[in-house]
Amino acid sequence: MRLITLLILCCSLAAYGNTADSRLSLETELNSATPQRQISILQQLVTENLKSDPPYALQHANALISLLESTGATGTAYLEALQQLATLQVGQGMLDEAKANAEKLAAGAEQLAEHNRHIQSLKTQGVIARIQSDYDGALDYFQRAAALARQHDLPDAAVQVEYEIAIIYYFMGKHADAIELLKSIQPKVEQANNQLLAGKVLNILGIVYANQARFEESLDVMLTALEIQKSLNNKGAQQALLNNIGVTYNRLGKIRQALDIYIESLDLAVELKDVQSEALALINIAAIQQDLGDYEPAQANLSRGMAIARQLNDKNLIAQGLNSSAEYYLVKADFAKAIQLSIQALTLADSSGDKTTAVKPRQNLAKAYLAQGDIANALLYIEQAITIAAGLENKSNLSKLYKQLADIYQQDGRYAEALAAHKRYSELNNEVFNNESDKKMAALRARNESLQKDRKIEAMANEQKVQAIQYQNELTLRDQVSAQAEFQRYIFAALITLLLCVLFMIYRRRLQTRLNKQLRQLVKDRTRELAAKHIELERAYTVMETQSLTDQLTKLHNRRFLMQKLPEDLANTPADANEQDFVFLLLDLDNFKQVNDTYGHTAGDLILIQFSNLMKQVFRSSDYTIRWGGEEFLVVMRHMNRANAPAYAERLRRTVEQHNFDIADGSSINMTCSIGFACFPDTQGESPILSWNQVIDVADICLYAAKKSQRNAWIGVEKLAAHTGFQDLISDMSLSVAANQVKIVSSIAADEIVWD
DSSP states (O other), X not given: OHHXXXXXXXXXXXXXXXXXXXXXXXXXXHHHSOHHHHHHHHHHHHHHHTTTOHHHHHHHHHHHHHHHHHTTOOSHHHHHHHHHHXXXXXXXXXXHHHHHHHHHHHHHHHHTXXXXXXXXXXXXXXXXXXXXXXXXXXXXXHHHHHHHHHHTTOHHHHXXXXXXXXXXXXXXXXXXXXXXXXXXXXXHHHHHTOHHHHHHHHHHHHHHHHHTTOHHHHHHHHHHHHHHHHHTTOHHHHHHHHHHHHHHHHHTTOHHHHHHHHHHHHHHHHHHTOHHHHHHHHHHHXXXXXXXXXXXXXXXXXXHHHHHHHHHTOHHHXXXXXXXXXXXXXXXXXXXXXXHHHHHXXXXXXXXXXXXHHHHHHHHHHHHHHHTTOHHHHHHHHHHHHHHHHTTTOHHHHHHHHHHHHHHHHHTTOHHHHHHHHHHHHHHHHHHHHHHHHHHHHHHHHHHHHHHHHHHHHHHHHHHHHHHHHHHHHHXXXXXXXXXXXXXXXXXXXXXXXXXXHHHHHHHHHHHHHHHHHHHHHHXXXXXXXXXXXXXXXXXXXXXXXHHTBOTTTOOBOHHHHHHHHHHHHHTSOTTOTTOEEEEEEEEETTHHHHHHHHOHHHHHHHHHHHHHHHXXXXXXXXXXXXXXXXEEEEEEEEEOGGGHHHHHHHHHHHHHHOEEEOTTSOEEEOOEEEEEEEESSSSSSOOSSOHHHHHHHHHHHHHHXXXXXXXXXXXXXXXXXXXXXXXXXXXXXXXXXXXXEEEEESSOGGGOOOO
């Protein structure tokens, strides 16, 4: 293996030496050559170094254009040189020069009726407009190029331009249009067997899926695209894919994997001398390092990335960098600086038309103004962010914005509006969760079916091997019998022949016995191996199933566990059994957001872990303890007497209040929690009015009432009157309480509970 590696290295060095020698030889000849030969030499130097050494190719492309213009050559060779020069200038961030050369190319190609080069010139101008965040201008260039391709029946060129239009749709927030166009391109690309474009189409499709929170689909198509580009050794496309895969890992919460991918993307961008991709990778790396608390290297990388982005005048990149800087100052509680940077980012994002980038500065502004107590401005910007995000089809991001809106309303004392916003957050969060759960369950089933099929195929293969051995034995025996018969025919009369025949039969019997024994052992060993492999697969499946039902931070159950287990528990509980009530308790840490803002998310995570341990101390081992989302938890107390629920709620409230929560710097803080609970069945002795899902909603109303009334408290609904309606409860609980339709138990005096 080492010898092979050494040979490859020697060949690479030899090839590099040959390339360097060739360049030196051509450069030496250039000075003394005739003008026509000089043109030929420069064309060779530009073409051979176009991808491997863009700055070197750019230098000679400029010289080639000057020589062609001085000799009056304005034909096909001149147009090709202009096209190469403009492409190199775009890659090096020389956008004004590239635009001027693309316009020259358009004029020359139109005059010579070279339609492909005319289309290429329009594409180059569209790419320049896209880099400068002029999406309307870019769309105009690409649509003109597509019309030209259709007019002159150039299907390959038309597909290339449609791909560029799909990218612009993405930047303009038209995600459905982008997906529709990309899917219409895919069969055309496959029919043309254009692997390079197939990889690019999958890349953009993956980006759009990611922005719709369809992360599993996004990762699937982008990894497929990466394999295609690796097979083509297309490092430029690989670099772009690595960056987009990093974004998807980040959105899936796999931060360490995202950082590794971004670093690989940066290394490839530097190798390719692609300054725009280098800037994007640096800004993405800085954002991850900030999330991990590595502020010093994050600021260094952000500074490098922003310097390149400003040199390129890439508004989108600059806005992303400003957003990261604003988030840094939010963590440092320098809200004035965070507001200043966010307004700059907002102005750039709005002028570029990139709706995805336009959401983040508004979100940061809402956080900063809320921290300063400026409710009006916080509401202004969060509502703008919600309006923009609603058009981007990203329910995951939209749900987070509604959660932020609920926090703003709550801090302003507008509890009814806070409850409505929180309910919208819960609805969106549940939709995202259910979609992801369905996809993961489908994938799990597919993997399980695949494993079962593998086991079946392997068993069939083993059976086939056994049959082959048996068949071979039969052939051997037939040959032996045939030989014996032949032998007997020739020397049957001789006594010695008879004796030898008897001996041979004895030998054959022993041989057959030995073969049968070997065959039985072979089957036995293979059966044991298959059984061991089956057990191993079953264990792997069990581990995978357990992980999918567990919250990774707190090690409590998650929502999927509840949805899988609870319906079966309820179905198996006798309706007339004693102490078979189910009590649903929703728990929320008071003022948890201030902990994150003051001490950082690491401290917040430590508190959530400690809180989950306190829950395990208070509640029974048979109860379900579930992380419901963020700082909210759900406990389902199964098979108990509902009269004992207040004692458990008070025990948890007092345990949390008396506990010193450790944070990352070695110090500790005190926390409190609020609790809302409701019992199932909601009536005693009669058929239930509410489903268990609706009972959780009632517990949620009680939780909010506890927080609005005073915090560090609990409120519960023990039972309902037989004619109570669910809509009456959620629309105005206070009326239902006043009408004695609801039996309330609470740690707060009845006249001090605030329901609205």
